[in-house]
Amino acid sequence: MNAQAQQDALRSIPPGLPTYDDVLTAAWRIKDVAHRTPVLTSRTADARTGGKLFFKAENFQRSGAFKFRGAYNAIARLSPEAKTRGVVAFSSGNHAQAIAYAGQLQGVPTVIIMPQDAPAMKVAATKGYGGEVVMYDRYTEDREAIGRRLSAERGLTLIPPYDHEDVIAGQGTAAKELFEEVGSLDMLLVCTGGGGLLAGSALAAKALSPECRIYGVEPEAGNDAQQSFRSGSIVRIPVPATIADGAQTTYIGTKTFPIMRALVDDILTVSDAQLVDTMRFFVERMKIVVEPTGCLSAAAALNGIVPCEGKRVGIIISGGNVDPKALAGFLAG
Numbered sequence: 001m002n003a004q005a006q007q008d009a010l011r012s013i014p015p016g017l018p019t020y021d022d023v024l025t026a027a028w029r030i031k032d033v034a035h036r037t038p039v040l041t042s043r044t045a046d047a048r049t050g051g052k053l054f055f056k057a058e059n060f061q062r063s064g065a066f067k068f069r070g071a072y073n074a075i076a077r078l079s080p081e082a083k084t085r086g087v088v089a090f091s092s093g094n095h096a097q098a099i100a101y102a103g104q105l106q107g108v109p110t111v112i113i114m115p116q117d118a119p120a121m122k123v124a125a126t127k128g129y130g131g132e133v134v135m136y137d138r139y140t141e142d143r144e145a146i147g148r149r150l151s152a153e154r155g156l157t158l159i160p161p162y163d164h165e166d167v168i169a170g171q172g173t174a175a176k177e178l179f180e181e182v183g184s185l186d187m188l189l190v191c192t193g194g195g196g197l198l199a200g201s202a203l204a205a206k207a208l209s210p211e212c213r214i215y216g217v218e219p220e221a222g223n224d225a226q227q228s229f230r231s232g233s234i235v236r237i238p239v240p241a242t243i244a245d246g247a248q249t250t251y252i253g254t255k256t257f258p259i260m261r262a263l264v265d266d267i268l269t270v271s272d273a274q275l276v277d278t279m280r281f282f283v284e285r286m287k288i289v290v291e292p293t294g295c296l297s298a299a300a301a302l303n304g305i306v307p308c309e310g311k312r313v314g315i316i317i318s319g320g321n322v323d324p325k326a327l328a329g330f331l332a333g
């Protein structure tokens with residue numbers, strides 16, 4: 001994108017949505033609490049792709065995923081009264097743990113609505129961070145309705161996992177750190193569910209490396225972001241069957257979508273088998289544990305879904321929360 005095209009793209013984002021300035025203030029808010037995660041390189045990955053790959057390792061972030069950034073930023077932005085009343089989130093995954101942990105660090109009570117059949121490890125982690133867990137039956141009850149009722153009864157502020165200005169701005173801080181550390185890139189690959197990480201990363205990329213091409217990567221079985229991106233309106237799909245549990249979203253956000261449409265170049269997909277291969281690559285070659293969803297972006301590069309030959313490529317590894325038994329199962333299979 002040339003400078004003029006870049007300006008036009010940024011101008012096409014409707015007012016009221018986050019900008020790179022919001023990413024900067026989010027970075028300032030989280031600077032003493034979030035880890036500045038390392039950027040890893042691998043000669044094997046470079047040899048396999050013919051490119052120069054830079055892995056931003058958010059599997060080492062607090063609570064094990066980038067979600068801590070957005071959660072902490074969103075809670076920090078609340079009024080003192082809202083902080084006293086507390087926040088509510090519904091999620092069985094990384095957003096729940098991030099909200100509970102970020103709330104604990106800021107002295108803000110948190111209520112997390114989780115399905116009764118959520119993995120015991122995740123329930124225990126959420127409680128361990130001081131979150132009050134409210135269980136619901138995912139087949140008969142509507143978690144959004146429970147969230148609305150709790151927020152009405154107890155004055156709790158609902159913080160959604162991706163479709164929220166302060167969450168998007170917070171998620172953008174990981175890519176900001178990546179560009180600050182390695183300079184400009186030819187491509188940036190981002191794991192994509194509801195698009196919070198992708199939208200925030202795109203804001204940082206356009207500001208810090210304007211020529212960089214930006215790709216979201218989602219599971220093949222749940223390509224709603226790709227369908228939405230290519231058709232120009234948000235497409236809803238049934239819950240996809242994929243091991244990438246952090247990207248089982250059924251539609252992207254009304255706030256993330258316009259930013260994606262303006263700044264992202266395309267959405268790519270990878271198969272579950274490619275995610276397993278990538279998990280194995282990370283363990284064998286780079287000695288790191290990455291959850292299936294966290295492998296999306298790397299899988300696109302390592303499998304040539306997007307050609308990396310001669311390119312400098314940023315890859316956001318989004319998280320590392322995978323149950324050890326499940327990991328062993330994936331690696332054995």
Ligand SMILES: *Cc1c(COP(=O)(O)O)cnc(C)c1O
Binds near residue numbers: 093196247291294318
């Ligand atoms: C939530 C999550 C994603 C997807 O993020 P969105 O902002 O919903 O696109 C990707 N990877 C991991 C590890 C996650 O927890």
